[in-house]
Amino acid sequence: MHSGIRAILVRLPWPHPAVARLPMKHIPAPRVRLVIAVVSFLLGAELILRVVGYGNPATRPDPFFGFEGAQPVFELRDIPGEGRFYVPAPRRSSITQRFPAQKSANTYRVFTLGGSTTYGIPYGPDAAFSFWLNERLSRLYPQKNIEVINAGVPGYGSARVLQILEEVAAYQPDLLVVYTGQNETRDARFHYWELKRGHFRARLLHWMSRSRLLYLTYETYVSVVSLALGPRQTSYAGAMIEGILSAPFSRTTFKSFDYLAVPPIVDEQQDAGQLNETRAKRVLKSILRVGVIPISSAEVSSIFEQNVERMIEAARRNGIKIVFLRNAMNPKFRDVLSIPPVTIPSKSFGEEAKRAWGLNYANGIQNMKEGKWQEALRDFERVRGLCPTCHDSLLLLYQGRCLEELGHYEEARREYESRFPAEDLELNDILDRLTRKHQIALIDVYGLLKAASVNGIVGYENFFTDTVHLTLDANKLIGAALTDFIRKEGYIRDSAPATPEATATVARTTPAGDPGLARYDTAAVTTALGWASFNNGKVDEALDRGRKAVAQDRAEIQAHLLLGYVYTKLGRLDDARSEWETLKQLYRNLSRR
Secondary structure, eight states, X not given: OHHHHHHHHHHSOSSOHHXXXXXOOOOOHHHHHHHHHHHHHHHHHHHHHHHHTXXXXXXXXOTTTTOSOOSOSEEEEEETTTEEEEEEOTTOTTOOOOEESSOOTTEXXXXXXXXXXXXXXXXXXXXXXXXXXXXXXXXXXXXXXXXXXXXXXXXXXXXXXXXXXXXXXXXXXXXXXXXXXXXXXXXXXXXXXXXXXOHHHHHHHHXXXXXXXXXXXXXXXXXXXXXXXXOOOOSHHHHHHHHHHTSOOOTTTTOOOOSSOOOOEEETTSOTTOOSSOHHHHHHHHHHTOSOOOOOHHHHHHHHHHHHHHHHHHHHHTTOEEEEEEOOOOTTOOOTTOOOOEEEOSTTOOHHHHHHHHHHHHHHHHHHHTTOHHHHHHHHHHHHHHOTTOOOHHHHHHHHHHXXXXXXXXXXXXXXXXXXXXXXXHHHHHHHHHHHHTTOEEEEHHHHHHHHSSSSOOSTTTTBSSSSOBOHHXXXXXXXXXXXXXXXXXXXXXXXXXXXXXXXXXXXXXXXXXGGGGGGOOHHHHHHHHHHHHHTTOHHHHHHHHHHHHHHOTTOHHHHHHHHHHHHHTTOHHHHHHHHHHHHHHHHHHHHO
């Protein structure tokens, strides 16, 4: 048979006459040698870097901020005396739980995915809703081996949450719980090029992340760009600290505003969004793909919708049940570091109207300070009447406070909730629409908190530590709601369900004086509560908490930042300067890592 094929091939004209007539270009030998030399050098360099252990993908800092989709969150490892487990990759410091590689038939496995709220900031994973879900399910189903793995990563938006979900779908989960949407605007601000990458670039990054030579090249590029333009910022906190340390200390370094203040008026024709940079620097940043490049709200929503669709598809493709949590926001949030301006149409709002607007605003604030809530409410209603189409977040906050103090709780709640940003409401609408479309379960977290509050009003006082991060009680409520949902849907089949006594134990919440709460008494928690106090105008309380946080951990950067603002607010500029110097040293040490 082989000889017959060989005979046919011999008879074929080769090369084909048409091909033979084509002019054949001879490749010069020096070029061939050059190509061979370059390829040999690259392969040799890659080999040397691997031998010396430089740039190990499992341990090196992530140059792609988790967007390359190549390096896994979990890796297989043999634990002596225990067996084979999936453990968090070394550079995934925020994920701490491991789980057996082979899931037993008696195991019910849940992954919770999202950003810092899922992770459990400020308390940590041992206070997150995943922890309370695990506690409750273990007591309700004592014959089952319950595994609830917290895969939340602080700062991650839906794009990176999707990547983790697609990975953990291979680890035999019974249920995926997704709480995402809090970091979409953050990603849009700091990760424009990562979010805008196409399929080809994603595959290229996937390949690049495995090469140690390319990592060295990229690391060098990042270092050069950082020297020329300053380090790349990927968080609001980092950008704020950079701004504070970029100029010599002055009385305005830690500038903040009164808790009760008249917001500035901005003419709608003013361009308040200009970056404080030269045009040349902005163009250079665009070419080098660093810095802030804004994405429109419509694009942010579109990216979020695509990511949620892909999460649902991945779950269904792998036969996994999935439930989403609808985002909750603090309707009373107030940041005294920046007062949101009020945009007023200049053509229909003259100088006399502006004066009346400011006067009524100031009168309302003074009446609030004196506890004259009805009079203050009338003043604020006059302000609103002067510009009914203006969206004034502070005015809504002040009116809500007056109504709450007067006992008009339903009206107060409506005023507070009117402060929710339209962009965040749009993301929740997308979740509503997609879960209905695909018949996926959706649990309304804000609705849970509202139903559990005494008067239907939520805020710093009960369930929030800042804009989106939750208190212990709020996380317990989510854990309880998920437990009830799983039980109601019959997701866990157990021949020996919990006794009524065990069920009652699960239903109880931890008393405020329980010694178990001591494990949450950390510098990070104390600092977060200090910021909440500061944003509520409780400066003395913020000072006490800031000092306590520094005593707990002198390297807690946010605590020193908080104290800088508190001391400036109290007029103690020497103490504020001392905190600035400490902050500068700590941040310098952090940047060197």
